[in-house]
Amino acid sequence: MFGFEISAHCANTAARCGCFHTPHGPVHTPRFMPVGTLATVKGISTDQLARTGAQMVLSNTYHLHLQPGEEIVAAAGGLHGFMGWDGPMLTDSGGFQVFSLGDLNKIDDRGVVFRNPRDGRIIDMTPEHATQIQMALGADVAMAFDQCPPYPATENDVIDACRRTHAWLARCVEAHSRDNQALFGIVQGGCFPHLRRESARAVADFDLPGIAVGGVSVGEPVEEMHRIVRDVTPLLPTHKPRYLMGIGTLREMAVAVANGIDLFDCVLPTRLGRHGTALVGGERWNLRNARFRHDHTPLDPSCPCPTCSGGHTRAYLNHLIRSEELLGLTLLSLHNITHLLRFTTAMSQAIRDGCFSEDFAPWEPDSPAHHTW
Amino acid sequence: MFGFEISAHCANTAARCGCFHTPHGPVHTPRFMPVGTLATVKGISTDQLARTGAQMVLSNTYHLHLQPGEEIVAAAGGLHGFMGWDGPMLTDSGGFQVFSLGDLNKIDDRGVVFRNPRDGRIIDMTPEHATQIQMALGADVAMAFDQCPPYPATENDVIDACRRTHAWLARCVEAHSRDNQALFGIVQGGCFPHLRRESARAVADFDLPGIAVGGVSVGEPVEEMHRIVRDVTPLLPTHKPRYLMGIGTLREMAVAVANGIDLFDCVLPTRLGRHGTALVGGERWNLRNARFRHDHTPLDPSCPCPTCSGGHTRAYLNHLIRSEELLGLTLLSLHNITHLLRFTTAMSQAIRDGCFSEDFAPWEPDSPAHHTW
Ligand SMILES: [Zn+2]
Ligand SMILES: [Zn+2]
Numbered sequence: 001m002f003g004f005e006i007s008a009h010c011a012n013t014a015a016r017c018g019c020f021h022t023p024h025g026p027v028h029t030p031r032f033m034p035v036g037t038l039a040t041v042k043g044i045s046t047d048q049l050a051r052t053g054a055q056m057v058l059s060n061t062y063h064l065h066l067q068p069g070e071e072i073v074a075a076a077g078g079l080h081g082f083m084g085w086d087g088p089m090l091t092d093s094g095g096f097q098v099f100s101l102g103d104l105n106k107i108d109d110r111g112v113v114f115r116n117p118r119d120g121r122i123i124d125m126t127p128e129h130a131t132q133i134q135m136a137l138g139a140d141v142a143m144a145f146d147q148c149p150p151y152p153a154t155e156n157d158v159i160d161a162c163r164r165t166h167a168w169l170a171r172c173v174e175a176h177s178r179d180n181q182a183l184f185g186i187v188q189g190g191c192f193p194h195l196r197r198e199s200a201r202a203v204a205d206f207d208l209p210g211i212a213v214g215g216v217s218v219g220e221p222v223e224e225m226h227r228i229v230r231d232v233t234p235l236l237p238t239h240k241p242r243y244l245m246g247i248g249t250l251r252e253m254a255v256a257v258a259n260g261i262d263l264f265d266c267v268l269p270t271r272l273g274r275h276g277t278a279l280v281g282g283e284r285w286n287l288r289n290a291r292f293r294h295d296h297t298p299l300d301p302s303c304p305c306p307t308c309s310g311g312h313t314r315a316y317l318n319h320l321i322r323s324e325e326l327l328g329l330t331l332l333s334l335h336n337i338t339h340l341l342r343f344t345t346a347m348s349q350a351i352r353d354g355c356f357s358e359d360f361a362p363w364e365p366d367s368p369a370h371h372t373w
Numbered sequence: 374m375f376g377f378e379i380s381a382h383c384a385n386t387a388a389r390c391g392c393f394h395t396p397h398g399p400v401h402t403p404r405f406m407p408v409g410t411l412a413t414v415k416g417i418s419t420d421q422l423a424r425t426g427a428q429m430v431l432s433n434t435y436h437l438h439l440q441p442g443e444e445i446v447a448a449a450g451g452l453h454g455f456m457g458w459d460g461p462m463l464t465d466s467g468g469f470q471v472f473s474l475g476d477l478n479k480i481d482d483r484g485v486v487f488r489n490p491r492d493g494r495i496i497d498m499t500p501e502h503a504t505q506i507q508m509a510l511g512a513d514v515a516m517a518f519d520q521c522p523p524y525p526a527t528e529n530d531v532i533d534a535c536r537r538t539h540a541w542l543a544r545c546v547e548a549h550s551r552d553n554q555a556l557f558g559i560v561q562g563g564c565f566p567h568l569r570r571e572s573a574r575a576v577a578d579f580d581l582p583g584i585a586v587g588g589v590s591v592g593e594p595v596e597e598m599h600r601i602v603r604d605v606t607p608l609l610p611t612h613k614p615r616y617l618m619g620i621g622t623l624r625e626m627a628v629a630v631a632n633g634i635d636l637f638d639c640v641l642p643t644r645l646g647r648h649g650t651a652l653v654g655g656e657r658w659n660l661r662n663a664r665f666r667h668d669h670t671p672l673d674p675s676c677p678c679p680t681c682s683g684g685h686t687r688a689y690l691n692h693l694i695r696s697e698e699l700l701g702l703t704l705l706s707l708h709n710i711t712h713l714l715r716f717t718t719a720m721s722q723a724i725r726d727g728c729f730s731e732d733f734a735p736w737e738p739d740s741p742a743h744h745t746w
Contacts, residue, residue, distance in 0.1 A: 038696045045679070072688055
């Protein structure tokens with residue numbers, strides 16, 4: 001059910017084109033996955049989302065456990081029924097949020113006890129509990145409950161986090177019993193190459209339907225992240241989808257694809273949209289800027305998104321953002337998501353056409369590819 | 374270009390079915406018109422708006438003059454091009470906003486001087502200026518600049534407001550020179566029957582392509598409003614569309630249609646939507662209410678709107694509203710607008726089928742029609 005077929009390889013890099021099969025349809029890779037934290041991609045209807053080219057959509061276990069609670073989502077037929085998205089879905093495990101957002105009370109080998117910041121309620125999260133919640137949410141892919149160390153962290157702290165992450169992975173696998181849901185393991189290891197390699201081998205040994213590289217985009221220099229991807233990816237199983245968590249900038253996605261990564265997610269396109277910012281031609285445009293007031297060209301004439309193909313101009317978006325109209329945020333988010341999806345499908349096309357290494361790697365700030373995007 | 378054909382009459386009331394022709398297509402009456410104050414129906418894309426059954430859409434001269442300014446809208450090819458709506462459009466004159474929102478400095482027969490609350494700038498609004506702005510905005514229908522007296526107002530104040538409204542109407546007609554735009558006059562007269570009748574005759578004498586009843590829904594008891602409609606409508610030209618300004622509740626629209634009104638507008642459906650309230654079965658439901666948490670039925674199973682036909686449930690909407698997700702406001706606004714549009718098209722069908730007086734008039738709180746809606 002969760003097969004991954006590779007249909008094309010780049011001759012000069014580790015980039016590949018694949019198809020990951022899920023109960024809710026295929027995910028063609030490389031591909032960006034939009035984030036719908038609370039069972040909604042912020043400000044965007046599922047009809048609109050379908051028009052961005054989105055295939056797999058993320059949602060967030062931690063946030064959905066707090067509101068509305070997984071039992072309500074399960075009673076609605078799972079996340080697909082609850083939010084009305086018929087395509088593939090993935091839930092993160094909540095590990096990242098527990099360690100970054102929660103008011104942490106206690107962590108030990110058993111699990112994590114923390115305080116819900118919304119209502120002060122004490123929550124006891126274990127690998128088993130995180131897995132049960134995700135089985136109730138019913139996405140096509142569940143993520144293992146891991147310990148994501150902060151950046152910077154001492155080597156001993158990262159050793160501890162890795163040991164726990166691997167032990168917890170075994171317990172997630174044991175607790176997971178939903179046939180129509182794949183469980184992905186997560187590689188940790190901070191910025192210590194030997195710990196990253198060790199974690200990659202340990203997680204790969206579980207032979208799960210997919211594998212993720214976590215603990216990146218937590219504050220480390222971007223070169224560190226590139227090095228981690230370069231170190232880790234060769235150790236991951238070839239015929240499994242590889243997901244680099246929390247990454248969604250063009251250059252970083254291109255570097256990662258060149259190293260053999262298949263899937264990405266990031267809240268950036270909707271977060272930028274809500275701040276009035278559009279991703280155009282490799283730049284970030286603040287649409288509130290006065291230079292757009294009289295600019296009656298579509299946001300990005302080359303873009304097929306509902307915003308641009310609908311003819312919405314920079315002047316109109318400037319007006320909406322200045323007027324604090326909700327539609328401005330929706331139209332910019334739609335464009336930004338489409339932009340990242342187009343970028344990943346363009347990489348896919350380039351791999352098939354044999355021009356990926358020329359067009360997308362090495363990705364330099366002044367390369368032609370940069371100007372194309 | 375702005376013909377109005379009546380295709381059916383109710384045998385027992387003054388209700389009628391008509392078709393108002395505009396350069397951007399027909400408006401079938403009776404019909405509710407959604408309000409897009411700042412060149413956007415709040416939170417709703419034009420694609421979504423088209424799916425609600427909307428034909429003519431309103432926008433606001435006063436607000437657009439302040440932001441972004443009519444010259445920017447004109448440079449975009451008018452409101453249609455600026456906001457991407459190809460259907461019929463109407464702009465109000467700004468009179469209501471000038472008298473209700475503006476920091477009023479001076480009013481005399483020449484016009485109104487007021488302070489822009491956004492930037493403190495002094496604005497000088499005359500009938501000629503309001504007409505020029507609307508010609509620049511380029512909607513299919515422009516409204517005359519009128520003086521809308523507050524409620525309550527003394528008879529002398531209303532006499533003054535009527536005299537000005539009629540004198541200003543003559544100046545609007547004189548200033549208006551856009552062939553592909555109809556100018557509608559507005560009947561005033563407060564709650565004084567003889568002034569309402571006098572105003573109706575005065576405005577009717579201009580023989581414009583349409584006529585509006587203004588100065589209602591300004592705080593008067595609803596029975597007063599019904600009486601005004603009953604008094605005024607028989608004095609209006611039969612073969613012109615009649616527009617009751619600012620009204621959009623089911624009972625009030627049904628009573629008005631029974632008296633021969635054709636068009637309505639109201640900000641209520643989007644304002645309620647932004648407050649988490651849905652119009653269902655003649656009631657207002659606060660979707661934040663805990664009773665909806667576990668309610669997995671579509672919002673209104675009989676409703677064809679994108680929200681209900683898309684299968685979005687009360688539990689999902691409850692979750693979105695509680696999470697303060699923008700999508701909740703969009704989905705509720707879409708439903709509410711569709712609800713009012715369906716109600717007016719159902720009246721239209723009932724007039725054609727000869728059952729309007731039975732199904733919609735008299736509209737009593739416990740009538741069968743009430744329960745249908
Ligand atoms: Zn676009
Ligand atoms: Zn509906």
